[in-house]
Amino acid sequence: MNPNLEQLQPYPFTKLQALKEGLQAADKPHIALSIGEPKHAPPEFVSAELVRHLDKLAAYPLTKGIEPLRQAIANWLSQRFQLSNVSADSQVLPVNGTREALFAFAQATVSAGSKVLMPNPFYQIYEGAALLAGAQPHFINCVAENQFKPDFTSVPESVWQQCELLYLCSPGNPTGALLEAEDFKQLIEKADRYDFTIASDECYSELYFDESSPPVGLLQACEEMGRTDFRRCVVFHSLSKRSNLPGLRSGFVAGDADLLQKFLLYRTYHGCAMPLPNQYASIAAWQDEEHVRQNRALYSEKFSSVLEILDGCLEVQQPQASFYLWPKVGDGERFARELYEAQNITVLPGAFLARDSIGLNPGREYVRLALVATLQECIDAAHRIKAFCR
Incomplete structure (x- = not known):
């Protein structure tokens, strides 16, 4: 077996299951706020498009994807991030969800013994991808004093010199913090100086609250710098959160054409072509924004209702x-255990999403609450959390 497998930690939800083992939950309906799995209804027109193309299951799909899908993605990217010239042929590659692609990208781009930088807390795929590529993760703490953005000033010069890949996540999981255009630009300049690649995980980019001010993306910062070849920069997007389609396993990676050419070569051996019915369904999803606006409105209503109830507690x-x-709760693991026992609500301790770095686990005092259940369930959960806190 690959000896690097021994370095992998259990996934956060495995740790959560162990934390709850032996506990007796309250005799109330269970509400899960732990897993970030969208529960809103998938768009019916996407499901219909999927069914309409089921006959294409009889054909092998190309790893590169069909041209109409790549063009739909290029058009969406250009409109959403004000990009002037995205090549559907060389700068876009469909993938089976961002999780698969984020992991695979490190295997194709990182050499053994190098450093892979990532935010802390983080999506655990970044760490696993680095370790299985034979690289060493370097964690950049995201703390309240820095608006929960990674503190890039804490990275030593020697680490930047060894860096081959920097994972970013904006909007951040679990904090929801955003990197601004200036943050991206400073990192692009570092990538040029130290010769590393930036992989920006932007799968939450369409879940925001101000329709007039969507989050900025890495390629948008490139465009503002006149860097239309997106050199050293790639972004990852998905239909899972944007369109409530986690089971479709559909996303894309876009950016530097030279990097994507090599990544495509890797993927032809990896065996990860998206089924053709999924590709046609994805075209329909990327071409429609109304269902995305409706999705944002549902989340906005949940946040307003829940935060009003939790105010002061x-x-x-x-x-x-x-x-x-x-939320900051003091001891995230204790809070999660006692909330489950008292109210039968499952939340995820923040420590399970982070690692000790510079003498600190930046998630230890927090828990993550995913507002993915129905509005009424989220409201009920908020009332029960308020009663628990009191």
Whole structure:
């Protein structure tokens, strides 16, 4: 077996299951706020398009994807992030969801013994991808004093010199914090100086609260710098959160054509072509924005209702984007255990999403609440959390 497998930690939900083992939950309906799995109804027109193309299951799909899908993605990127010239042929690659692609990208781009930088807390795929590529993760703490953005000033010069890949997540999971255009631009300049690649996970980019001010993306910062070849920069997007289609396993990676050419070569061996019915369904999803606006409105209603109830009983603020709350509770693991016993509500301790770095686990005092259940369930959960806190 690959000896690097021994370095992998259990996934957060495995740790959560162990935390709850032996506990007796309250005799109330269970409400899960732990898993970031969208529960809103998928768009019916996407499901219809999927069914309409089921006959294409008889054909092998190309790893590169069909041209109409790549063009639909290029058009969406250009409109959403004000990009002037995205090549559907060389700068866009469909993938089976961002999780698969974020992991695979490190295997194709990182050499053994190098450093892979990532935010802390973080999506655990980043860490696993680095370790299985033979690289060493370097965690950049995201704390309240820095608006929960990674503190890039804490990274030593020697680490930047060894860096081959930097994972970003904006909007951030679990904090919902956003990187601004200036943050991206400074990191692009570092990538040029130290010769590393930036992989920006932007799968929550469409879950925001101000329709007039959507989150900025990495490629948008490139465009503002006149860097239309997106050199050293790639972004990852998905239909899972944007369109409530986590089971479709559909997303894309876009950016630097030279990087994507090599990544495509890797993927032809990896065997990860998206089924053709999924590709046609994805075209329909990327071409429609009305269902996305409706999705945002549902989340906005949940946040408004829940935060009004929790006001004064939890140290929590509305995030800049995403569907998570990140309240400070003192001891996240204790809070999760006792809340489950008292109210039969499952939340995820923040420590399970982070690692000790510079003498600190930046998630230890927090829990993550995913507002993915129905509006009424979220309201009920908020009332029960308020009663628990009191």
